Amino acid sequence: MSYDVVVIGTGPGGYVAAIKAAQLGLKVAVVEKRKTFGGTCLNIGCIPSKALLHASEVFAEAGHSFDALGVEVSPKLNLTKMLAHKDATVKANVNGVEFLFKKNKIDTFIGTGKVVGAGKVSVTGDDGSVQELETKNIIIATGSDVAGIPGVDVKFDEKTVVSSTGALDFDKVPGHLVVVGGGVIGLELGSVWARLGAKVTVVEFLDKVLGSMDGEVSRQFQRMLEKQGIEFKLSAKVTGVEKQKKGVKVTFEPVKGGDKETIDADAVLVATGRRPYTDGLGLEAAGVALDERGRVATNDHWQTNVPGIYAIGDVVKGPMLAHKAEDEGVAVAEIIAGQAGHVNFDVIPSVVYTQPEVASVGKTEEELKAAGIEYKVGKFPFTANGRARAMQHTDGFVKILADKATDRVLGAHILGYNAGEMIHELAVLMEFGGSSEDLGRTCHAHPTMSEAVREAALATFAKPIHI
Numbered sequence: 001m002s003y004d005v006v007v008i009g010t011g012p013g014g015y016v017a018a019i020k021a022a023q024l025g026l027k028v029a030v031v032e033k034r035k036t037f038g039g040t041c042l043n044i045g046c047i048p049s050k051a052l053l054h055a056s057e058v059f060a061e062a063g064h065s066f067d068a069l070g071v072e073v074s075p076k077l078n079l080t081k082m083l084a085h086k087d088a089t090v091k092a093n094v095n096g097v098e099f100l101f102k103k104n105k106i107d108t109f110i111g112t113g114k115v116v117g118a119g120k121v122s123v124t125g126d127d128g129s130v131q132e133l134e135t136k137n138i139i140i141a142t143g144s145d146v147a148g149i150p151g152v153d154v155k156f157d158e159k160t161v162v163s164s165t166g167a168l169d170f171d172k173v174p175g176h177l178v179v180v181g182g183g184v185i186g187l188e189l190g191s192v193w194a195r196l197g198a199k200v201t202v203v204e205f206l207d208k209v210l211g212s213m214d215g216e217v218s219r220q221f222q223r224m225l226e227k228q229g230i231e232f233k234l235s236a237k238v239t240g241v242e243k244q245k246k247g248v249k250v251t252f253e254p255v256k257g258g259d260k261e262t263i264d265a266d267a268v269l270v271a272t273g274r275r276p277y278t279d280g281l282g283l284e285a286a287g288v289a290l291d292e293r294g295r296v297a298t299n300d301h302w303q304t305n306v307p308g309i310y311a312i313g314d315v316v317k318g319p320m321l322a323h324k325a326e327d328e329g330v331a332v333a334e335i336i337a338g339q340a341g342h343v344n345f346d347v348i349p350s351v352v353y354t355q356p357e358v359a360s361v362g363k364t365e366e367e368l369k370a371a372g373i374e375y376k377v378g379k380f381p382f383t384a385n386g387r388a389r390a391m392q393h394t395d396g397f398v399k400i401l402a403d404k405a406t407d408r409v410l411g412a413h414i415l416g417y418n419a420g421e422m423i424h425e426l427a428v429l430m431e432f433g434g435s436s437e438d439l440g441r442t443c444h445a446h447p448t449m450s451e452a453v454r455e456a457a458l459a460t461f462a463k464p465i466h467i
């Protein structure tokens with residue numbers, strides 16, 4: 001069979017590229033080595049983690065916050081049922097992708113895809129059978145895999161020493177969970193198990209959580225998580241993870257040098273980041289170049305150095321986020337179809353789905369300072385927002401950064417309940433090159449938490465009303 005496009009990998013990058021290419025009239029096939037479609041995101045990433053985050057949040061709220069609203073309950077955890085909710089959510093989503101492939105007449109091949117050369121992909125099934133597909137274009141969308149701890153031999157058993165995959169499936173709440181890495185995945189999954197009753201200690205190499213996030217947001221967010229009982233060991237380097245007869249011993253020391261500390265925990269979650277996944281793809285033999293960090297090297301049009309071979313998503317440069325992969329999927333399909341595909345990397349929102357949520361788009365204060373750009377800051381706290389008070393979700397604030405001379409919004413950061421939904425009005429504003437005055441003069445429904453976004457915009461170019 002001969003195709004216009006063969007996509008290797010069906011995560012958010014691959015499946016969106018395949019659907020868009022089919023919508024544009026191209027003959028498309030996908031190759032996936034998992035038994036189900038949807039990649040890391042739908043099977044073991046975004047979707048299952050959000051199912052557990054939501055369920056554990058409701059459980060924690062029922063235990064701690066309902067009483068103040070006049071709702072008296074004594075919640076009891078049924079972990080088996082909670083995990084079943086997560087599994088059912090995953091199933092519905094991966095089946096949805098399968099349905100979309102059928103609807104768009106996309107051929108599907110289950111097996112390991114290998115780039116034999118420009119125009120040729122081989123698919124090796126579990127039984128060793130090999131099929132060859134001919135195609136005008138290949139899109140590599142093989143995503144990423146768990147990274148270990150530099151210099152430490154971590155033996156994942158996904159029960160006691162777990163990656164994010166095992167941390168989605170503990171069959172009982174660990175008494176003490178050590179999380180190595182205070183990034184998004186570590187804090188989200190750490191929050192899940194803390195809410196369900198685990199003592200959680202986060203060991204982080206940097207002196208702040210959430211690495212590249214705005215410093216002020218990161219500090220306040222850490223304090224809020226501490227209030228929820230999560231313990232932090234910052235500027236600390238993990239030097240050993242040893243499985244014991246029962247549990248695991250985690251050893252760490254200050255990054256700057258000093259005495260070692262050990263924690264005997266019930267489980268450890270290693271969440272130190274992810275690496276681009278190119279294993280078994282045959283890229284070297286096919287002459288496809290990687291960059292200095294092992295990612296498939298691409299130009300601004302997602303073309304590799306071999307004509308007709310493209311790459312998108314976690315396996316190429318840029319933030320490892322599902323929506324970034326999706327947008328690249330659309331753009332590369334458009335380019336292959338002869339259109340002008342484009343992604344604006346300056347406006348890619350990022351969200352941490354904890355409680356409160358952290359959402360940001362564009363530049364941080366640290367980045368603006370480093371670039372020597374003069375900016376003004378407008379802030380508004382949720383304590384002064386009526387809807388937030390009514391819902392008892394007053395933690396956090398909105399912060400808008402705008403160019404001092406032109407008032408154009410350059411970055412926005414929201415720490416608060418539902419921040420991940422509110423950030424998008426700022427993303428749209430920034431996509432259109434809007435100013436804080438544009439936003440501040442836009443009528444917002446009352447009472448909504450989004451009014452705090454408007455007030456922060458008012459605080460940027462003039463004065464907020466409600467504080």
Ligand SMILES: Cc1cc2nc3c(=O)[nH]c(=O)nc-3n(C[C@H](O)[C@H](O)[C@H](O)COP(=O)(O)OP(=O)(O)OC[C@H]3O[C@@H](n4cnc5c(N)ncnc54)[C@H](O)[C@@H]3O)c2cc1C
Pocket residue numbers: 008009010011012013014015031032033034038039040041042044045046047049111112113114141142143144164165185277279280281312313314315320321322323324325353
């Ligand atoms: C726990 C967790 C939570 C996350 N939460 C979020 C979130 O809330 N929001 C967000 O934006 N991002 C989140 N992410 C990141 C997100 O999952 C990734 O950015 C996204 O999945 C990348 O999409 P992709 O299409 O590039 O690759 P992937 O989703 O990794 O898909 C790649 C696919 O390619 C397949 N594959 C690999 N090699 C081959 C081969 N040779 N042949 C055939 N198939 C192959 C793999 O089996 C996989 O199915 C999370 C990640 C994790 C681990």
